[in-house]
Amino acid sequence: MDELRAWAVLGRSADFPYALVLGHLRSVGKHFLDAELLRLLDEIRSSVAESESGAVGRDGSSFLHRFLDVVLDKHDDRYDYPSYTALSLLTRPAPTDRHEALRSRDEVVLLLLADLLRFEERASTDTPDAPHDMPPSPELIAKRARLAVRVMEPAALRALPSGVVDAAAVAAVPGRTPGGPLAAEILRSAAPEQSLALSASVQPVYVLHDEYLFLRTLQSFETTFTFMSSALATAVRRLDDDRPQESAELVGTVADVLKESLPLFSLLATMRPEAFQTFRTFTEGASAIQSAGYKTFESLCSTPSLARLASSAYTSVPLVRERVVNGQATVQGTWHALIAEHRLDPADDAALRAAAARLESVHQRWKQTHYRLAVRMIGERSGTGYTQGVPYLAAVLDNRLFPAPDRHSALVG
Ligand code: HEM
Numbered sequence: 490m491d492e493l494r495a496w497a498v499l500g501r502s503a504d505f506p507y508a509l510v511l512g513h514l515r516s517v518g519k520h521f522l523d524a525e526l527l528r529l530l531d532e533i534r535s536s537v538a539e540s541e542s543g544a545v546g547r548d549g550s551s552f553l554h555r556f557l558d559v560v561l562d563k564h565d566d567r568y569d570y571p572s573y574t575a576l577s578l579l580t581r582p583a584p585t586d587r588h589e590a591l592r593s594r595d596e597v598v599l600l601l602l603a604d605l606l607r608f609e610e611r612a613s614t615d616t617p618d619a620p621h622d623m624p625p626s627p628e629l630i631a632k633r634a635r636l637a638v639r640v641m642e643p644a645a646l647r648a649l650p651s652g653v654v655d656a657a658a659v660a661a662v663p664g665r666t667p668g669g670p671l672a673a674e675i676l677r678s679a680a681p682e683q684s685l686a687l688s689a690s691v692q693p694v695y696v697l698h699d700e701y702l703f704l705r706t707l708q709s710f711e712t713t714f715t716f717m718s719s720a721l722a723t724a725v726r727r728l729d730d731d732r733p734q735e736s737a738e739l740v741g742t743v744a745d746v747l748k749e750s751l752p753l754f755s756l757l758a759t760m761r762p763e764a765f766q767t768f769r770t771f772t773e774g775a776s777a778i779q780s781a782g783y784k785t786f787e788s789l790c791s792t793p794s795l796a797r798l799a800s801s802a803y804t805s806v807p808l809v810r811e812r813v814v815n816g817q818a819t820v821q822g823t824w825h826a827l828i829a830e831h832r833l834d835p836a837d838d839a840a841l842r843a844a845a846a847r848l849e850s851v852h853q854r855w856k857q858t859h860y861r862l863a864v865r866m867i868g869e870r871s872g873t874g875y876t877q878g879v880p881y882l883a884a885v886l887d888n889r890l891f892p893a894p895d896r897h898s899a900l901v902g
Pocket of ligand 1: 862863871872874877878
């Protein structure tokens with residue numbers, strides 16, 4: 490408190506004691522921050538001038554302001570999924586160039602998983618990082634490293650200098666790259682602002698080790714959804730510009746990247762259900778049903794049914810819902826318009842069909858794996874997003890990203 494008060498008197502955001510605040514937060518859990526500390530942080534937030542420091546974010550607010558918004562979400566009664574996962578500290582505007590967009594996704598996912606590997610590894614030392622209750626066994630740490638590496642390898646082959654990961658070895662047997670050296674290399678070359686964003690974005694609600702894994706998995710998926718949404722928005726524009734082959738390539742890349750990300754679920758399945766059931770008591774009100782990234786990606790494939798738009802699937806993401814209701818163009822809608830206007834030749838139509846079918850099939854696998862994970866982790870308990878839980882996830886399994894015309898009206902919420 491004294492150090493924070495001293496900072497408040499001097500008031501320079503560049504020197505804000507992030508490590509001090511985060512160290513304390515992680516040692517007690519965000520849900521249990523002391524009222525006096527919360528008041529002081531609230532006062533500091535009020536005094537942070539918008540123009541302060543070089544670290545002005547894309548929404549015009551400084552990094553410190555956004556950081557304090559995340560710390561104070563429960564205090565403000567604004568706590569939800571984006572604030573729990575600290576997305577405002579991690580997400581960058583997706584570059585419009587498709588290669589740059591993929592590179593940006595790869596870099597962030599690599600940082601998130603490298604940081605997770607470092608955190609897991611330190612659990613077996615004498616001074617593990619907080620949150621440190623219920624530490625994992627050495628066998629569990631090794632298993633998590635192998636599963637994280639499976640997601641990191643394809644991204645590392647694209648985004649890191651050649652030679653860091655052995656392409657031939659990965660092609661022969663994926664998942665064997667030693668995780669420790671890979672993580673060290675990624676973290677060593679992180680820019681200072683990336684290191685700060687990485688550290689600031691772990692704000693667990695409680696003190697159990699496994700919540701770190703939960704947060705980093707959610708953030709890795711969210712980073713992937715941001716890429717998928719931006720690539721699909723570009724795919725719609727390419728169709729509109731009569732460049733269907735490029736559009737099909739983009740949809741295919743979206744399918745590939747989602748497929749590469751599926752082992753994130755295997756990684757998360759190593760979370761101990763008893764740990765999850767304990768810390769989720771304090772995450773009530775934050776659920777990935779509020780993921781704007783996921784719903785943006787879904788609603789760029791085709792317009793969701795009226796029933797789904799009226800259900801909590803979309804009422805939980807009002808800004809995305811508004812875009813859809815205002816007539817957001819979709820891949821399927823634009824594609825069918827080209828057919829109706831005789832602007833699509835059969836070869837291009839076939840390429841689009843093949844790419845859409847691949848994406849559909851990977852997304853079905855995503856939903857099935859997510860469903861099985863939820864059964865394992867929460868059984869018959871209700872969801873933190875106020876649905877019945879598993880029955881909601883069972884119902885959405887029948888939905889399709891690219892529904893056949895006769896199915897569309899039959900979609901469930
Ligand atoms: C312990 C692991 C997980 C459990 C138990 C779980 C459980 C649930 C439940 C019960 C729902 C329904 C909404 C609610 O009431 O909360 C849901 C929705 C959702 N979850 Fe998860 N989830 C898990 C992991 C994940 C992960 C890692 C992601 C990736 C971001 C994710 C993404 C989603 C999305 C996008 C929805 C909305 C689906 C829709 O509306 O169609 N979940 N989850």
